[in-house]
Every structure is written in structure tokens, then in C-alpha cells.
Amino acid sequence: MLNLLLGAAILINGAGATFPFPIYSKWFSDYNKAHPEVQINYQSIGSGGGIKQITERTLDFGASDAPMNDEEMAKAPGIQHIPTVMGADVIIFNLPGVTELRLTPETLAGIFLGKIVKWNDPALTADNPKARLPDMPIAVAHRSDGSGTTYVFTDYLSKASPAWKAGPGTGKSVSWPTGLGGKGNEGVTGLVKQNEGGIGYVELAYANQNKLTVAELKNKDGQWVKPTLESISAAAAGVELPEDYRVSITDAKGAAAWPIAAFTYLLVYRDQADQEKGDALLHFLWWAAHEGQKTASALDYAPLPQPVVRKIEQTLRRMTVAGKAVLASGK
């Protein structure tokens, strides 16, 4: 505040994804305490808005849950994705007397395609011999608003099921074959909680904070896994990361990997034009990949695994401010 009054603050503006907003606001406030001269503003207007504004260069950085597609990349030459933390989708359900539920990629896709319509379907009871699945119609709930959560979920279903890939496909909003739409995680949760026999997908952080009952999934290695911060980080460890980090880590290899996980990204230009701002932004990104990771778990985000952090270090060292590398030697 004092710096603002003295006009000494370096003001950095960003906007985008809503999903990482809680941790970003914590980071920006923590970073401001450690570096009072740097003030970072963030507006959680949605990934789409973040991509639009960083493309038009009206912001210093954008933020997105889903990586930019090729068409969007072409409009923003020189843009770099930097993973910050990881999140995951979990499956919530509402069955009286049932607290443990196991789903395979096939049964999950079958339910959301509207092919499996009853809870006592043989395909479901085969995986859940202990649970007493009732003769009850399945009430599917999905997001009605366009969201990164839906993108990750449909990305997984497209990999898990050819019928899903040929049908609804992958997107932030898709043409759902069945079910009701609720706005936001809270809307989907409301639909599932109200309807006995309900099933839906929400973000892990939301499910944890509201203590929702979640299903186990069979991952690519054929193991039953629960969604935890460890199983999400494990998903990133099993994936070969490209230079631009635009990679899907759903349905990842690894015995412990949770299959519906994703990175969330900050979007920055590889060459920063403004000396002061660019310098501050690069140092912040370095801080986020190291000190920032320590606060992630407390807010229910999975921290980046070490190999990913190493790779980000390389990327940040190559980034420049007005043509000159900033982090090359010192760090």
C-alpha cells in the first residue's frame, strides 16, 4: 500500500482460470509480502477470457486450465505455457447405504453416454461385489457452464471410450447425451445430493472441502486408485513433457496415477517487452515453481513433481526480457 502511494510498485496484471484462483491469490499475497515492490492483480474471469486477453496483449499474463489449441497458439506467437499446480476431477455419487464405489473407464463412459441406466447393471455389480447396488435409475449430472473441469473429464472419457470420442468428444462444453446440467461445482453437487441415484464430476479441491463421497477408478495400469494429491502428482510423473507443456495427463501410466488429472497453466510471452515488469514476472514464476509449491497441498492442489519443476527451471532460464535472459546465471 505504501509502495502504491509512493508510486514505487511494479504492477503486474493477469486474468483467466477460476479453478486455481484460491492458490493464485494466496501466492500473490505471499509474494507481495516477500517482495513488497511487486504487486500482482488477478481476475478470475475464466480461461477463455484469459486466453483472449493475453492474445491481445492487454495483460501481462493469462491463466488457463485447458492448454491453448493450435488455432489459438497461431494467434499468439511467442506464448509459453507454464504449469503451476495440478488439479483433478473426481466422481461423486449419491446411493443410500453405499460409501464405496468402483468404476472402470468402460462403466464410467457407459453411464455418461446413457448406455448404463440402472445402478444394478451387471457391468457395475461385477466390479462392486461388496456394495449393494440398488435397482435404481442413474441420474447423471454434468456442468452446464463451459469449464476446464468438463474439458479434463471429457478428455479422459475420449481416451477411455471410443464411443465417447466418436460421440460427444472433448471440450469445455459438449453435447451431453444424457443428464441434467448444474452451474459450477456447487450446481453439480446440488443435483447429485438431491437425487438418490445421482452421479456427477467435480474438482477434487471442491470435493475435499465439502467432504463428498468419491468413487475409485481403474487406471491405465489396471489398478484401483483413489483421488489423492499423491495420485494426481503420480499422473504427471508418468508423462513425457513436451517443450510447450501442452500435454494431456489424463489416463496416464503408472500404478498409482489418478486418471482424470490436469495441469493448470500461466500463459506468458517468452520475450517480455517491459524491463521492470518482465523481470518481476520471471522471478515470480521461479518463486511459484519452488516456494509456491509448498502451499499447494494445504489448498487441495497437487504440487508439481520434481522432474516437472526441473523442466520449468530450464524453460524460465531461456525466457528473456527485452532480448536478454534474466534467470540464466543467478539461479
Place this chain on the structure above:
Amino acid sequence: MAGTAPPPVARPRANLPDRAFGATLTALGGGVFVVAGVIVLELSKVSGSSVTKMGLWHFITGSEWDPVRDLYGALPFIYGTLVTSGLSLLLAVPASLGLALFLTQMAPARLRSLISFPIGLLAGIPSVVFGLWGLFVLAPILRHDVEPWLSRTLGFLPFFRGPPIGLGYLAAGVILAIMILPTITTIAIEVLETVPGPLREAALALGATRWETIRISVLPHARAGIVGAVILGLGRALGETMAVTMVIGNSPTISASLFAPGYSLPAVIANEFAEAGGMQTSALAALGLILFGVTLLLNVVARILVRMSRKGPSR
């Protein structure tokens, strides 16, 4: 009206402040047209690519909405908007008019202020609160009690068939009815209050009953204003976003049953716009243009109705 108009006065030449004031008012008035024009222009520009791709006719009559494959049809949203708004009028207009007539014609003055107060309060509740109430209170009641009862008693009609979900056209219609009720009631009360006392007294003096008085002297005089009140209510119902999206089920399908989930134009725009890109943004803008068109059309119809009813009142 002509009898009460003041006699024409020779106007002195307007001085500068007067002229400046006149110019300001003209500019402000013209500003409305400019804003409306810019909205239409901008929406047309943005919506161009999707409408061209789908073809105007196919865009309006198509019922597929698939952002992944960039296939867009607006019919389910138009249908949902019209059905929920129509349903809300069906429920709210009789209730509002009855309430307004009771309060202005029959109720003692003290009761009137007692009842008007909560009606005004109802108008001030944010729509998200209505939506939450609809989701957590109304929908379970509809699911467990109202919809099963409707399908038992009126199930021979196509409107009351299908599984009782709770969320859908019916829930949206009921919520909208509650939301527009204060609008229509308050304006109807204002209008009914303007009915001159002698008009009623004349009818009463002729031996008319209370209902006959209302029918032959009060309602004809207030007709135009009441139509106006209904139109304002309809305008609110058409454009309502938050409350509707929370209870309508958000499924772009068309079904005759009021129990089925649907979607509306404002709801899909609010839901998908933030994360949309490219063709989808364009299609959503086109939906905005359609909503604009629907509202305009209904306003024109309303104006015609008002004019017709002005011509034919109390002979």
C-alpha cells in the same frame, strides 16, 4: 384530455440555458437509440460467422447444439424461453390481477398497506436467491408431490407425462411467476388507482354489484395500463438468467412435457460465454440477437394490443 390542456401561450424566444437543457435531453433520448443500435450492430457482426456457416434458417430451426463439432441450432433455447415465460404469465397474471383488484377495490386501507409491503419486498430479492430457493425448496416439492399428483390427475395431457425430476420447464415457470408477480401487481395497483371514483360510483348507483362495477367501469378504464404491466412482467421473464439456469435443468432438448429439463436463451449465453471461443462465441452472440428479436417482437405486439384496447374502452 383536450379540455384540460392549457391554452397556448406565446412562447418567448428560448434563452441559452433553455436551449442547452433541450439539447441535453434530446441527446439523452437519442442515446437510447444509439445504444440499442450499437448492440444490434455489434451482435450482428460477431454472430455473422456462425450464422453464415449454419445458414440463418437452419440456425433458428436446428435443434442440435454441439460446440465440439461447431454445430449450432437455436430452437431448443427459443422453445424453452417461450415456454417458461408463457407458463409464468399463465400463473402470475391471474394471481397479480386478483391481488391488485382485491387490494384496490375491496380491501380496507390498512390491510392494503400491510399486504403491499411484502409484495414490494419480493421485488427486491436478488434472482440468485430465487434460484437457490427453487433448487433446494421448490424442486424437491415438485419432484415428490406436485409432479406425481399432476401426472396422476392430468396425465392424459402430454404436458404432464414423464418421470418427475423436479428441475425443468415447470420449476422455471413457477420461479418466474413468483418473480414477475410483484412487478405486475404493483403496476396494476397504480393503474387501478387512477380509475376515477365517480366512474365506480356511477356504476354502483345504477345498481351494479361489486363484480359488475369492476367489470363494466374499472377494468375497461385500466385495460391499457394492465396490458402494459403484463408486458413489463413478460420482459422480466424473458430476460431472467440466473434463477432460470439454476432450475431449468440446462439440457438443450425440446419436449412437450413440462416435467422435462430444458434450456433458455439467456441461460445458455450466461453459462457458456465465459469459456467460449471462436465459432461458439459467434453462435452465442447470435442467440443474443434472437433474444433481442423475440423481445422486440413481443413489445411491438404489446403496443398494438395497448392501442387496440385504448380505442375500444367504456363506450
